[in-house]
Amino acid sequence: MSAEVISELMREHIVKLVASGKRADGRVPEEIRPLKIRKNYIGTAEGSARVNLGNTDVLVGVKISTGEPYPDTPRSGVLTTSCELVPLASPTFESGPPSPTAIELARVVDRGIRETKTVDMEKLVITPGEKVWVVFIDIHALDYDGNLFDAASYGTLAALSCAKMPGRMTGGADKPLPVDHWPVSITAAKIRNTIVFDAALDEERIADARLTVAIDENGDVRAMQKGLSGSFSYDEVRYVISTARRLGNELRRTIQA
């Protein structure tokens, strides 16, 4: 991904705004952009969701087929998360093999889902050691306006929650994918000494550090990822987690709807 140029004027403007508790798009620091989710958007997928987080637009598709389990986990299904940051979504995205950004994004989303045991992997076994359900999550960015991590994460959860295990592959009826937990990802960005949540593109481009927290329905932290070269103090991490716990509940209801 080639870096996008941002003018000094814009940089100073955003820094001044956030320092005084305001943001370029009129939000307060702890405010998430409007979230809109359309489940079952794609007919060819076993589960799917199109997510609009402000002007960020992500499509997540879940494909489910049967296959062999990994030799070291014969009593567990297989779940894989991939991400394509296609050049359609931003002038800074390039075609070619997945960029480090795309790989980090897919792995952070995967970690949030996996470490919460969102999908009961044992229920994906058809014949132990021989045949299991294989779940592919594919994240397709369509329009990039900041915070792809959270948009992709909400889309993944929404797509899994409406996914069906296709009966045509086992000679039975379609069965819903067993989704037991609802981890909600919240990403905070630190600009100089101020923290904002759900950074828009201009904020993301000048952020010094990024912290993504996945919170489950009990308010417990299930996964975290700190990114970029800046740092968070201990108190700042506590602040991000407590704010994420508060914001997560409403987001979870939107995703479950």
Place this chain on the structure above:
Amino acid sequence: MVDVEPVEKEIQLLDANERRLDGRALDELRPIKIEAGVLRRADGSAHVEWGGNRVLAAVYGPREAHPRHLQDPARALVQCRYNMAPFSVSDRKRPGPDRRSVEISKVTSEAFSAVVFTEQFPRTSVDVFIEVLQADAGTRCAGITAAAVALADAGIPMRDLVTACASGKIAGKVALDLNKEEDNFGDADDRAADWGDRPLADGRPPHRRRVRPSDEALDRRHQADLRDAEGGAPPAVLHRGVR
């Protein structure tokens, strides 16, 4: 399409009244819905729903051409990339380009190079990105149609809007705009793109063509398809395959 499921008995693709499986006449298209300006970041964009196909196209440019050695001091490059989302087909497609999508990207680029006034933007590139979100046969034609609208939405000067439509043979008859079953189990298929009042390969200099509305061009394309498939001169055939 790539996903063929085994069938026990032969499928009857045409009934006694020459109606197709989905009730269409031989020269009838599936419902088409086109929306322009659907993406914020792109300079131009369009979403096309065509039967069960859903395709998104975005245009960036004219912008500096990369890599630089490709830059043409006399004109702009038109670079198209056709890509299928992994979940757009019934058996998941591995992400990234395969030989099929590289070929489609190439012929699509060539189709648009003929209509964009490339000489107005030397050394630049007009980049067209086509993403197939849901596939139901005829994705390259839906992609070309979406790309044409996205180019217009981006304000790229063009001689006309390119439109594309597939045709093929089912149960021995020429039919337009094959759906997935017809594509999989029919006799043959081909695709063509055109613009103005003649197919692209007619050899007339572009500036002497009259500009016509795209729906009329599409309509003529259908007639041309029927003519050509019945033994006339071939139009600008993007790809012809026989299964």
